[in-house]
Amino acid sequence: MWVGYLAVVAAVAGLYYLVPLLGSVGPAAQTVTYAIVIWSSVGALLVGVYRNRPTRKGPWLLLAAGQLVTASADLMFDVYHFLLETTADVTPADPLYLAAYPLYAAGLLLLVRYRTPGWNAPSMIDAAIIAISAGLLSWVFLISPSAHADDLSPLARAVMVTYPVMDLLLLAVASRLMLGAGVRPPAFRLLSGGLVLLLVVDAVYGVQQVLGVYEDGNYLDAGWMFVGALLGAAALHPSMPRLTEHSPAAGPDATAGRLTVLAVAALLAPATLLGQYLRHAPMHVPLATASCMAMFLLVIARMAAMVRVQRQMAITDALTGLRTRRFLQQALRSEAARTHRADFSVGLLLIDVDHFKRVNDTYGHHGGDRVLCEIAHRLRSLVRPGDVVARYGGEEFAVLLPHAGDADIVAIGERIRRGMATAPIAVDGETLITVTVSIGASILPGHVLTTDDLTLTADRALYAAKEAGRNRLVTSQRDSSA
Numbered sequence: 001m002w003v004g005y006l007a008v009v010a011a012v013a014g015l016y017y018l019v020p021l022l023g024s025v026g027p028a029a030q031t032v033t034y035a036i037v038i039w040s041s042v043g044a045l046l047v048g049v050y051r052n053r054p055t056r057k058g059p060w061l062l063l064a065a066g067q068l069v070t071a072s073a074d075l076m077f078d079v080y081h082f083l084l085e086t087t088a089d090v091t092p093a094d095p096l097y098l099a100a101y102p103l104y105a106a107g108l109l110l111l112v113r114y115r116t117p118g119w120n121a122p123s124m125i126d127a128a129i130i131a132i133s134a135g136l137l138s139w140v141f142l143i144s145p146s147a148h149a150d151d152l153s154p155l156a157r158a159v160m161v162t163y164p165v166m167d168l169l170l171l172a173v174a175s176r177l178m179l180g181a182g183v184r185p186p187a188f189r190l191l192s193g194g195l196v197l198l199l200v201v202d203a204v205y206g207v208q209q210v211l212g213v214y215e216d217g218n219y220l221d222a223g224w225m226f227v228g229a230l231l232g233a234a235a236l237h238p239s240m241p242r243l244t245e246h247s248p249a250a251g252p253d254a255t256a257g258r259l260t261v262l263a264v265a266a267l268l269a270p271a272t273l274l275g276q277y278l279r280h281a282p283m284h285v286p287l288a289t290a291s292c293m294a295m296f297l298l299v300i301a302r303m304a305a306m307v308r309v310q311r312q313m314a315i316t317d318a319l320t321g322l323r324t325r326r327f328l329q330q331a332l333r334s335e336a337a338r339t340h341r342a343d344f345s346v347g348l349l350l351i352d353v354d355h356f357k358r359v360n361d362t363y364g365h366h367g368g369d370r371v372l373c374e375i376a377h378r379l380r381s382l383v384r385p386g387d388v389v390a391r392y393g394g395e396e397f398a399v400l401l402p403h404a405g406d407a408d409i410v411a412i413g414e415r416i417r418r419g420m421a422t423a424p425i426a427v428d429g430e431t432l433i434t435v436t437v438s439i440g441a442s443i444l445p446g447h448v449l450t451t452d453d454l455t456l457t458a459d460r461a462l463y464a465a466k467e468a469g470r471n472r473l474v475t476s477q478r479d480s481s482a
Contacts, residue, residue: 001051002190002236005044009229012037013222020217031078034221038071041228048235056114056244060235062107067228069100089156098159101166108173108195114244115182122309125302126262127175129295133265134171136291138164140272140284142206149210160209167202174199179258182247185239194230197223262302266295317391319369320376328390328398329451335402336444336451347401347409347443348454350462351379351416354436354470356395359427367427368395371435374425382419383412406475409441413473421471436471438462443475 016033020026045064049057073096080091116123146152146160174195182188201223208214234240273288315327323331335346353359353375360368372395379389379397388400399416401409417439424432440462444454457476465474 002233005040005236006229006233009037009040009225013225016221016225017217027082030217031082034225035071035074035078037225038067038074038228041232042068042071044229044232045235048232048237048240051236052238052240054241054244056110059107059110059114059244060240062103062110063231063235066100066103066107067231069096069103070228073097073100089152090159094159098162098166101170105170105173108170108177111243112173112177112180115177115247116180117246120180122302122305123176123180125298125305126179126258127172129262129298129302130175130265131168131172132291132294132298133268135168136269136272136284136288138168138203138206139287140276140282142203142210144282144284145210146206163202164206167199167206170195171199183242183245185237185242187234187237187240188243190230190234190237191243194227194234197230198227201227262299266299269295317376320373320391322376322379322397323388323390325390325392325398328388328392328400331388331400332451332454335400336454338402339445344403345405345443345445346454347404347412347441348458349399349401349409349413349416350392350440350455350458351397351399352438352462352466353395354438354466359433359435363427363431363433367431370427371425371433375420375435375437378419378423379416382416387412404443406443409443410473410475413439413441413475417471417473438465438470439473440465441473441475 012033016030016037019029019033022029042064045060045067049060049064054060073093076093076096077091080086080088080093142164143161146164147157149157149160152160174192178192178195201220204223205214205220208220214220269288269291273283273285276283315324316322317324332346332348338344339346353371356368356371359371372391375397376389376391379399383389383399384401386402390398390400392398399412401412404412417437421434421436424434426432440458440460442454442458442461444451461474461476465472468474
């Protein structure tokens with residue numbers, strides 16, 4: 001349906017540029033043709049919500065409201081300019097046009113909220129860099145010339161300045177949406193295309209207005225028609241409901257395309273300053289300097305965030321979200337050093353999933369992965385705050401227990417063993433299986449004197465637990481079985 005809608009809009013848009021050949025009725029026919037496309041986009045957005053039934057309708061209804069206000073503004077513009085033949089620079093259509101932008105922005109903010117409820121600082125920083133860069137360009141080429149246009153009334157100048165400000169608001173929110181996490185189905189690409197096209201067409205229109213070369217009915221009208229068409233097509237596409245799905249994972253971070261966009265945005269400020277200097281035009285040095293400083297600080301913050309992300313990735317297992325073996329070894333050395341300075345001990349549990357190869361062979365790697373993820377989730381809930389839970393390798397896990405004596409490691413180990421065996425795990429939509437674990441435990445300095453010995457004795461205890469029949473906890477001093 002969405003393809004057919006775009007095809008019809010393309011045909012009507014072509015007709016829009018042919019009807020002026022009809023003579024005296026051409027302008028009226030052209031106005032009607034344009035209105036058909038814009039109003040149809042409102043209908044497409046509403047039909048898309050009705051047909052696809054997204055669980056969260058708010059963003060799409062706000063986008064439809066924005067498009068409805070835009071269509072109403074077009075109608076008001078036509079009444080004043082063609083029926084009443086007014087030559088006023090400002091008409092009641094302008095407040096309506098401007099009112100559409102907050103509605104668009106609110107709809108996009110809701111999409112961002114649903115897709116990534118957290119702050120997602122990297123995407124916010126990237127959006128801020130783009131917005132600051134675009135803000136400087138807008139000031140130099142649109143806002144400042146409009147604010148100082150002697151041939152306009154104060155009201156007209158205020159309206160002319162407000163349009164690019166609204167575009168900057170929309171750009172900031174759209175950038176946050178497009179750079180954030182979340183799935184990117186075809187509906188997302190259609191929506192993004194419509195937003196980018198709207199911002200580009202508005203910018204070209206603003207430049208033409210400043211230069212005094214804009215003419216009604218030029219190619220920009222096709223751009224505005226396709227903005228509505230792309231928004232409507234996004235709503236009509238069957239993948240539309242997926243746009244509001246929650247995405248707990250971070251989005252693409254340091255991709256080549258993303259870095260290219262950010263590099264261009266960061267370079268635009270000094271390039272604009274140089275261009276104004278070469279043209280002997282106003283250089284707006286204070287604003288350009290402030291923009292460069294702000295972007296410099298944001299880039300530094302972005303780099304710091306990337307370092308934090310890389311550090312987190314280095315110490316986090318990609319499948320289970322637990323700490324890595326390397327992190328465990330570093331934490332073990334740290335805790336061992338503390339045991340020499342203070343009077344306390346540290347325990348280590350090595351945990352192996354019983355018959356895990358059989359799970360993989362029977363249910364495939366996807367089923368095995370689900371088992372590992374569920375075990376990781378249970379481990380986190382069964383240990384104490386401050387304990388370190390790590391994936392040791394394959395189907396093996398480890399728990400580092402600071403300030404733990406013999407009684408503590410036995411109690412925690414038994415709690416883990418029972419917590420795994422008593423509740424089945426779903427390996428697919430319908431199949432539940434019971435999984436048990438074998439646990440080997442050791443303690444420093446109670447059982448051994450070095451971290452290497454601690455790991456070795458825990459490993460030997462784990463081997464003894466498996467040899468003794470599995471689903472049991474073995475320490476160097478005790479065997480606790482089912």
